[in-house]
Structure formats: C-alpha cells, structure tokens
Amino acid sequence: MDWSLYRCGRAGHITYAPDEPELREHMRAQTPATELWQCLRCASYVVGPPAAAGPAAHAPIVRRDREVRSEIILRVFAIERVFRFLLFGAAAYAIWQFRVSRLSIVQAFDHELPIVRTSFRELGYNVDRSSLLGLFKHALRLSPTTLTWLAVALAAYALIELVEATGLWLAKRWGEYFAMVVTSLFLPYEIYDISAKFTWVRFALFVVNLALVLYLVLTKRLFGARGGRKAYEARLRSESVIDDAAAKSAALATISGTLADLSASDSDGASPSADASADPAAGRGVTLAPRRLPPA
Numbered sequence: 001m002d003w004s005l006y007r008c009g010r011a012g013h014i015t016y017a018p019d020e021p022e023l024r025e026h027m028r029a030q031t032p033a034t035e036l037w038q039c040l041r042c043a044s045y046v047v048g049p050p051a052a053a054g055p056a057a058h059a060p061i062v063r064r065d066r067e068v069r070s071e072i073i074l075r076v077f078a079i080e081r082v083f084r085f086l087l088f089g090a091a092a093y094a095i096w097q098f099r100v101s102r103l104s105i106v107q108a109f110d111h112e113l114p115i116v117r118t119s120f121r122e123l124g125y126n127v128d129r130s131s132l133l134g135l136f137k138h139a140l141r142l143s144p145t146t147l148t149w150l151a152v153a154l155a156a157y158a159l160i161e162l163v164e165a166t167g168l169w170l171a172k173r174w175g176e177y178f179a180m181v182v183t184s185l186f187l188p189y190e191i192y193d194i195s196a197k198f199t200w201v202r203f204a205l206f207v208v209n210l211a212l213v214l215y216l217v218l219t220k221r222l223f224g225a226r227g228g229r230k231a232y233e234a235r236l237r238s239e240s241v242i243d244d245a246a247a248k249s250a251a252l253a254t255i256s257g258t259l260a261d262l263s264a265s266d267s268d269g270a271s272p273s274a275d276a277s278a279d280p281a282a283g284r285g286v287t288l289a290p291r292r293l294p295p296a
C-alpha cells in the first residue's frame with residue numbers, strides 16, 4: 001500500500017517551488033493548459049501553482065511512506081489513551097460525587113441493604129459473601145480527605161492520558177517523549193500488579209504499554225537509540241522528494257559536463273587528423289608539386 005498517496009488523498013498534496021532554477025525546473029512540469037508541481041509527499045505532479053516557495057533548504061520536511069504508517073499506528077495508541085482518559089475521568093467524577101453526597105448514600109445503603117439481602121437469599125445467593133459488597137462497605141468507611149485525594153489522583157492520571165493521547169495523535173516529538181516516559185514509569189507497578197494477582201486484563205494493558213515504549217524507542221530513535229534525533233532527521237531528509245530531485249539534478253549536471261568535455265576533446269583531436277588526411281605531408285615540412293598528366 002502506498003501510504004504517502006493514502007495520506008495525500010485524505011489530507012491533500014503539499015507542493016513547494018524552490019528558488020534554485022535547476023531544481024525548480026526539475027520539480028515543475030508544463031502542459032498546454034496549466035503548470036504542474038511535484039508533491040513533496042507522494043511525488044506525483046499536481047495541477048496548479050505551488051502552495052509555497054523559497055530556498056530548498058527551507059522546504060518543509062514531510063513524512064512519507066513508513067512515517068505515514070507510523071503516524072497511523074501512533075493514532076491507534078492515542079485512541080486507546082482517550083478511552084483511558086474517559087474511564088479514569090468518570091471514576092474521578094464518581095468518587096467526587098460520592099464524597100459530596102456520602103451521608104445520603106450511607107443512609108440509603110443501610111435502608112436498602114436488608115431488602116437486597118432478603119431478595120438475593122431467596123435466589124440462593126448470600127450477599128454478605130460478595131466481594132463487591134465488601135469493597136463498597138470499605139469505600140463507605142473512607143474519610144472525606146482520602147476520597148478527595150483519590151479523586152484528585154484519578155483526575156490527574158486522566159489528564160496525563162489526555163496529554164499523551166494528544167501528543168501521539170499529532171505525532172509531535174514532545175508527545176513521543178512524553179508518552180514513552182510516562183508509560184515507562186508505570187511499567188514496574190504493572191509488573192508488580194500482575195505478580196500480585198494475574199488477570200488477562202492487566203496482562204493485556206501491560207503488553208500494550210510495553211509495545212508502545214519499544215515502538216517509540218526503536219522507530220523514533222528516542223534518547224539516542226539507533227543514532228538518535230540526528231539519524232532520525234537524516235532518514236527523513238533522505239526520503240524527501242526535494243532532496244531526491246536535487247540529487248537527480250546534480251547527476252544530470254555531472255553527466256552533461258562529462259559529455260561536454262568529451263565533445264570538446266573529440267573536436268580538438270579531429271582537426272589535426274582532418275588536415276593530415278587532406279594533405280599527407282602536412283606537419284612534415286614537405287611541399288608537393290602539382291601532378292602532371294602523361295601525354296596522350
């Protein structure tokens with residue numbers, strides 16, 4: 001799949017007219033009706049004037065091919081982070097509301113618990129042995145200060161997930177670093193959590209976070225991995241359409257210069273041989289008399 005063409009189809013082409021004449025002509029095409037400019041992402045020629053112009057060194061660095069695919073992968077992780085933001089944000093709001101109306105909830109719980117206990121006993125289920133009921137009773141015994149700090153912690157974590165999702169969705173360098181650092185900080189706790197009580201949900205979340213950290217470090221070359229930022233930007237420039245056009249222009253200029261030198265040397269060497277073929281004695285200081293025809 002051509003990821004560059006896919007992105008151009010969704011977001012539009014990016015054209016740029018360099019100031020350098022040779023490079024400008026290489027990226028420009030002309031038809032009887034209009035001019036065309038080469039897209040910096042998909043390398044196809046687009047009808048109409050360029051979107052921007054300037055020196056080739058100031059041309060925007062456009063993500064292509066593998067980088068477009070990488071953006072899509074990062075957006076999948078960003079969507080997963082948005083779900084976490086909604087989940088923990090809802091939990092923080094619920095705990096805050098519980099803190100505010102705690103007394104009324106306790107009264108309602110004490111009033112309704114005998115009815116619930118009797119109803120479930122008729123179904124053959126002992127509510128008092130339910131772990132969910134035990135958790136709820138424990139929450140009722142928490143102090144308002146503890147509930148406040150718990151709500152604040154969940155809200156802070158939800159905001160962190162939102163910032164992480166934003167950075168990954170926009171494919172910003174700071175977002176990649178932020179996501180990698182934040183996710184790495186929680187990996188030791190997730191390992192401890194899995195070792196304390198294994199569940200497939202905890203294991204799946206741990207695998208997702210570990211995959212994100214490894215993917216960011218290896219593909220985005222964070223913290224100096226695989227050459228670091230310089231190697232990453234060098235790879236982006238090596239895949240640039242405008243740099244490829246510059247390399248082709250330089251190669252054509254070199255070939256043209258070589259052909260011109262060969263043509264000049266051939267013309268310089270052809271003059272003496274032509275004179276020698278016209279006059280074999282030329283160059284030896286011999287003067288030939290005109291040839292007379294024999295009498296009939």
